[in-house]
Amino acid sequence: MAKKTYYLLSLGCSKNSVDSDSIAQLLNESDYKGTTNEKHADVLIVNTCGFIGPARDESIRSLRELADKKRKGQMLIAAGCLSQLWGRSWRWKCRGWTA
Helix, strand or coil: CCCEEEEEEECCCHHHHHHHHHHHHHHHHCCEEECCCHHHCCEEEEEECCCCHHHHHHHHHHHHHHHHHCCCCCEEEEEEHHHHHHHHHHHHHCCCEEC
């Protein structure tokens, strides 16, 4: 049986890079395989930034772009501080993602 795959996009500060490394390690230990091509991923993860205006905009733009390309059966997850700060109140901005 083929391993499930994930695509992880890390945005914002260096803390997000550390958090993304931890997320990747947990997924790898859970028998997932990372990919650099979102088209081949079963799970799409955007580690968002919510503190700097341009980074917030980039996070929302990235989520929208991935949501628009998402195929049936693919899961899109918004992780990181933007999703924690805004929670589900901004779900309407990016249809297709899972908080």
